[in-house]
Amino acid sequence: MIRVLLADDEVIVRAGVKAILAATPDIEVVAEAGDGHEALELARVHRPDVALLDVRMPVLDGLAAAAEFRRAAPDVAVVMLTTFAEDEYIAAALDSGASGFLLKSGDPYELMAAVRAVHGAPRSCRRKPPAG
Secondary structure, X not given: OXXXXXXXXXXXXXXXXXXXXXXXXXXXXXXEEOOHHHHHHHHHHHOOOEEEEEXXXXXXXHHHHHHHHHHHOOOOEEEEEEOOOOHHHHHHHHHHOOOEEEEOOOOHHHHHHHHHHHHHOOHHHOOOOOOO
């Protein structure tokens, strides 16, 4: 079972993403957060395999949260969810430690495939914190 933490400040978006993932027998949403800070706190408790983070959230946005996941929970694969397809967001997400980047307007099957892909990726392929 792939354990997922979902963080988005829009409750209806979280409900939709959760419903999509609940339709799959191998994925379970173990926690939901409304901001990046709450996501990090919940990750310590629930120990997810994958964190789906909205890019823009209050308190701590998804990009900053991804960087913190990279330091504090490097075994958690991070996938960014956003409505913004600009190259600068994609580059910033990858620089922050995200393993993937998805548009909220995408196909639900892409979401399921992305969760499975980043979970199945060898640990050596995941974004790691810089040495030092």
